[in-house]
Amino acid sequence: MGPLKAVVIGAGNRGNNYSDFALDEPDRLLVVAVAEPRTRFREKFAMKFSLAPNQVYKDWKEIAALDKMADIAIITTPDQLHVAPCLAFAKGGYHILLEKPMAVSYEDCKTIFSTCESCGVILAVCHVLRYTPQARKIKELIDSGVIGEVMNIQLLEPIGAKHFAHSFVRGNWRHRGTSAFSLLTKSCHDIDLISCFMSRSKCIQVSSFGSLQHFKPANKPTGAASRCLDCFVKSKCPYSAQMYLDLVQAGHTGWPVKVLHAEPDIENITEALRVGPYGQCVYEGLNDVCDNQVVNMQFENGASVSFTMVAGTEKVCQRHVRVFGSKGELSCDFDSDHVRMFDFLSEERTKISLLEKMTCAKNSRLSGHGGADYFMMESFVKAVENKEQSLVLTGPKESLLSHYLCFMAEKSRTENKVIQLTDAPY
Ligand SMILES: NC(=O)c1ccc[n+]([C@@H]2O[C@H](COP(=O)([O-])OP(=O)(O)OC[C@H]3O[C@@H](n4cnc5c(N)ncnc54)[C@H](O)[C@@H]3O)[C@@H](O)[C@H]2O)c1
Known part of the structure; x- marks a missing residue:
């Protein structure tokens, strides 16, 4: 059958990252075209994948206007430029790998959802954390019932002081007008994880506080x-x-x-x-996104969840999660190679190793997010090979729900009220 063919839309940081899968596994994926407006990035990418001049474009619209030339479109354009290429390539019959956030409005997320569904194409949204060995093990343990019924989850996203200054004060995600609010651009991963861990119940209300406290x-x-x-x-x-x-x-x-x-x-x-x-000085005021935010969620089964994201941390994006159940407790630092479990009956502590799983990603060029980038790409390619959407952990349904939760949490913060989730896409 030969490798699947991919067009890459946006040869920046993420576009290069995912495309490296074609270098890792050339018998499964072949990059056949790129669209990238920045000359040096375009040229470097074309060289890396040995693309001929007629495979190299400056804008996604040029590729979308041609006859279908690949199985897959990898869309890694800036946040506000996800919707138009996603809809165009889905309508062109391409399976879609779409960077998060799907879109910067909930209405647009819904349009992406319905378009991919009606075009019958596979969609994977790059909520890469779901694919980490840590998240998968936590989910497996929760679903196995070993800690009983989940009563509460605490999730911390420590962004890292310098990382925040780079990306959210000076960088692409500093301003809502050119990107979106930081809960969506940074912590949609975390809200997605919570949604994944709590998939057996429905979130019924949400509240949030947060501010831009320091970088002003x-x-x-x-x-x-x-x-x-x-x-x-x-x-x-x-x-x-x-x-x-x-x-x-x-x-x-x-x-x-x-x-x-x-x-x-x-x-x-x-x-x-x-x-x-x-x-520029980080106190110049070019930025307006929150540098700290909390989200509280109430679930239908009575469980509650609290999420914190904060800029001023030593750790850089390495989440800490604790899951409290009726029979036991789980905890995990996402920079560690194990999940810890405590059983209330036996009072035994178990350290569940993730080393074996983590090693799979170590040989890949896609080492980002603790190997999650590799695992996500692998799942997406497998899903397209088998024409099976369910092999993607972050498909349209899951992603629409976690985006909805982000938009509702932000609504709570900006309107200063608890939001009842009466129109959730369950
Ligand atoms: N999943 C994750 O963990 C994760 C991490 C970082 C960034 N992201 C998301 O990935 C996306 C890309 O981020 P990045 O860090 O790679 O940014 P980037 O700026 O490095 O790359 C985006 C690229 O898109 C190109 N582009 C702009 N207009 C275009 C057009 N009309 N046609 C084709 N290409 C065009 C830009 O020139 C740029 O090279 C963003 O939405 C971002 O939020 C996701």
Whole structure:
């Protein structure tokens, strides 16, 4: 049958990441075209996948206008540019791998859902955390009944102080007007995990508080300049953009410096810091998304869930989860290789190893999110090979529900009221 063919829409960070599956497993996936407006990124991508000039485009619309040339469209454009290519390629008969968030409005999420369904194409939304060995094991243990009925879940997303400054103060996700609110752009993964763990009951009401507390002009240190390179107090600032130069000086050319330039070196990174957003003081006020937020959820079976996301943490995106049941308790740090379980009857503590599962992803180029990127891509390719949507853990149904929960939580925060989930897509 030969490998499945894929077109890649957006050859930035994520587009490159998922496409690497074709380098890992060339007998299963072949990249046959790319659309990318940024010249250097486009050229680098074309070289990496040995694409001929007639396989390389500047805009997704050029590929969508041609006869169907592949089985799969990998859509990794910026947040506000997901809907139009997704609908066009679904209507063109392509199976879709779509980056999260599906869309920045719930109405658009519903349109994506119904279009993919009516076109009969497989949709995978990149809520990669569901595919981690940690999440899979927790889900398996919950569903096995070994901890009894789930009474409460606590989930913490520690974003990481510098990571937050990079992506959500200076970077692509800093402003709702150009991206979306941070619960959707960052923590839709977490709301999706909660939705996955609690899939046996329905969330019936949600409340949320949060704010942009720290990264705003009122907190700008006395004497700080607008640009870090000109700043006299930068040595006392944990967020100084000097960090990018330090990284390049130490020989690092991957994320986050590659976000500033396709081929980072001291010269082009210095220039990016002089003129671009990544050289700006984090207290300049270019950003408006929350740097802390809590979400509380009440489920039909009486269980409650609390979620916290916060910028100011040592850990970087490595979630901590605790699941409290009627017969036992689970806990897991997503940067560890085990899930811990405590049984109330025997009072036994068990450490359940995930090492075997984690090793599968270690040989892959897709090592992001603790191997989850690999596991997700593998599931999606398998689903398309077998024409079986159910092999995708984050299909249209699951993803529509978790997006709905995000939009409702944000509604609660902005309207300062508890939201009853009467129109949930269960
Ligand atoms: N699943 C995850 O964990 C995860 C992690 C990071 C980012 N994301 C999401 O992935 C998406 C992409 O993020 P990224 O970090 O790769 O951003 P990026 O900026 O590195 O890549 C996006 C690319 O899309 C290109 N693009 C813009 N307009 C286009 C068009 N008309 N046609 C084709 N390409 C076009 C841009 O030039 C850019 O190279 C975002 O929606 C983001 O929120 C998901």
